[in-house]
Amino acid sequence: MIAYRTIEQAAFQLMEKAAIDIPEDYRRAVAAMSEREQGLSCFVLKTMLDNYAAASADRRPMCADTGLPRYYVKAGNDARIEGGFVALEKALRTATARATKSIPLRPNRVHPLWRTDPNNNVGINAPEIDWSFEPNADWLDLTTVHKGGLFGSDYRMLFPGDGIDGIKRFLLDTLVAFGKRGLACQPAIVGVGIGGSKDACMMLGKQAACLRLVGDRHPDPKIAELEGELMELGNRIGMGAMGFAGRSMVADLHIEVGHTHTGGMPVSVHTFCLSSRRATVRIDAGGARHFRDDPKWFSDYSRRETVE
Amino acid sequence: MSAPAQTRLKLPASRDDLARLRLGDAVYIDGVVYTGREGVYRRVLEEGAKLPLPPEQTGRANFHCSPAASAGDGGAYKVGGVTATASFRFAKWMKEWFEISGANLIIGKGGMRARDYRELFVPAGAIYLTTVGYGTGALLGRGIRRVRDVFWLEELGNAQAMWVFEVENFGPFLVESDLSGNSLFEREGARINANIESLYRGLKSPALGRFGETGDRTDEVI
Numbered sequence: 450m451i452a453y454r455t456i457e458q459a460a461f462q463l464m465e466k467a468a469i470d471i472p473e474d475y476r477r478a479v480a481a482m483s484e485r486e487q488g489l490s491c492f493v494l495k496t497m498l499d500n501y502a503a504a505s506a507d508r509r510p511m512c513a514d515t516g517l518p519r520y521y522v523k524a525g526n527d528a529r530i531e532g533g534f535v536a537l538e539k540a541l542r543t544a545t546a547r548a549t550k551s552i553p554l555r556p557n558r559v560h561p562l563w564r565t566d567p568n569n570n571v572g573i574n575a576p577e578i579d580w581s582f583e584p585n586a587d588w589l590d591l592t593t594v595h596k597g598g599l600f601g602s603d604y605r606m607l608f609p610g611d612g613i614d615g616i617k618r619f620l621l622d623t624l625v626a627f628g629k630r631g632l633a634c635q636p637a638i639v640g641v642g643i644g645g646s647k648d649a650c651m652m653l654g655k656q657a658a659c660l661r662l663v664g665d666r667h668p669d670p671k672i673a674e675l676e677g678e679l680m681e682l683g684n685r686i687g688m689g690a691m692g693f694a695g696r697s698m699v700a701d702l703h704i705e706v707g708h709t710h711t712g713g714m715p716v717s718v719h720t721f722c723l724s725s726r727r728a729t730v731r732i733d734a735g736g737a738r739h740f741r742d743d744p745k746w747f748s749d750y751s752r753r754e755t756v757e
Numbered sequence: 758m759s760a761p762a763q764t765r766l767k768l769p770a771s772r773d774d775l776a777r778l779r780l781g782d783a784v785y786i787d788g789v790v791y792t793g794r795e796g797v798y799r800r801v802l803e804e805g806a807k808l809p810l811p812p813e814q815t816g817r818a819n820f821h822c823s824p825a826a827s828a829g830d831g832g833a834y835k836v837g838g839v840t841a842t843a844s845f846r847f848a849k850w851m852k853e854w855f856e857i858s859g860a861n862l863i864i865g866k867g868g869m870r871a872r873d874y875r876e877l878f879v880p881a882g883a884i885y886l887t888t889v890g891y892g893t894g895a896l897l898g899r900g901i902r903r904v905r906d907v908f909w910l911e912e913l914g915n916a917q918a919m920w921v922f923e924v925e926n927f928g929p930f931l932v933e934s935d936l937s938g939n940s941l942f943e944r945e946g947a948r949i950n951a952n953i954e955s956l957y958r959g960l961k962s963p964a965l966g967r968f969g970e971t972g973d974r975t976d977e978v979i
């Protein structure tokens with residue numbers, strides 16, 4: 450049985466880790482790009498590296514816009530949780546409110562119409578909690594993502610005849626529009642969702658951007674190849690950080706797919722910004738917490754194609 | 758292209774100080790800056806409230822930002838991170854704001870349209886500095902020595918209040934517009950635009966067109 454207190458504390462620790470410490474895979478990608486760039490684009494990336502170091506040393510958030518904190522929960526099929534799933538959701542909401550006060554995080558969550566701010570990043574459908582399950586396991590994986598950025602994500606219904614060209618056009622449109630002046634706070638980890646129904650398409654693209662490490666490739670070799678091709682296209686725009694001339698638009702590009710309507714090919718594009726904040730913890734059946742960088746959200750089981 | 762030149766700038770800056778800055782220079786600031794965005798602009802320009810400080814005590818430097826500030830022990834304010842907010846939304850207030858506030862430095866995110874520099878900034882003898890990145894919240898937070906004052910906190914809330922900061926080695930910022938109204942973003946955008954058509958070459962048109970498409974990918978969306 451995993452105790453309520455353990456979950457609440459683990460979620461609180463995740464909030465702090467995500468807000469302050471840049472994930473190592475992304476930091477390394479920015480460092481590598483700073484070596485390849487020159488002039489202004491290089492200066493911007495080097496400044497970002499200084500900023501990550503300052504955040505970790507001072508224990509202050511790397512970006513004053515601490516984004517929208519949210520959770521991804523993967524539960525082993527045999528995991529037992531004190532108080533059940535309702536208690537788990539309560540633990541995540543409580544940890545969010547507590548972290549907002551004590552780190553502090555910016556209370557970004559407001560009512561969409563009345564703009565009222567409960568000052569704790571908790572509200573209607575907030576923080577979002579996405580669920581997934583894993584067979585033959587008794588642990589609980591919690592991941593938090595603090596995604597900022599009003600700019601850089603889009604959705605489009607394409608058609609099968611539009612093919613890969615259609616996906617490329619849409620990707621270019623999105624990156625060019627939001628890359629200018631660096632509105633997307635690039636270089637970004639770009640997620641592309643292809644297929645599913647419209648909402649699943651958005652969700653898959655978002656998860657592709659936020660829940661896979663830089664360097665990770667899709668297990669389907671043809672999709673992996675397309676990931677490389679689209680990434681190369683994004684960096685060929687000639688745009689770097691802040692929209693200055695350069696080649697650092699895309700730190701990496703991940704694709705996730707879902708079976709879709711026979712007549713359509715919905716596509717979504719998401720950019721995970723210079724503050725690509727995510728953190729994961731596994732709570733084992735005994736209650737021990739193991740923190741790690743890789744959310745390991747996608748698994749053979751979650752990508753299964755068969756009936757079973 | 759070489760790395761940008763680095764400059765320390767003491768505020769309030771004289772016209773000569775600003776004239777020395779070149780597009781793309783990296784600037785670090787010492788002195789006083791204040792935050793002001795739509796809340797402050799509305800209050801002063803639309804509701805006629807008096808500016809709480811004379812221009813010489815504001816550093817003449819208006820920062821488009823909402824700090825992550827909280828009241829610490831003994832009532833002193835603690836500032837964690839600082840990140841600018843996108844400035845292009847504030848252009849409509851700038852002409853009057855320059856007249857009333859005496860500002861000659863606007864600091865923010867992403868700049869304004871080149872036309873705004875020529876029509877609004879040049880007559881006021883003002884330039885624009887952009888934050889870098891833009892997520893350099895931790896670095897900029899370090900540069901804030903003290904919260905000297907905060908006005909209209911109750912009326913406008915934490916994000917919209919007018920915060921007055923004492924800053925030291927506060928930066929880096931990049932010079933986005935100069936006293937002649939040239940724009941760094943415009944210059945860089947033109948370099949990138951030259952390549953854009955070629956990226957689309959050979960990609961077939963989609964089955965379904967869309968309302969609102971300009972067809973011209975060199976346009977900006979702001």
Ligand code: SF4
Pocket residue numbers: 512513514515516596597598599633634722723724840891892
């Ligand atoms: S997009 Fe990311 S880096 Fe940019 S201001 Fe928002 S949270 Fe910060």
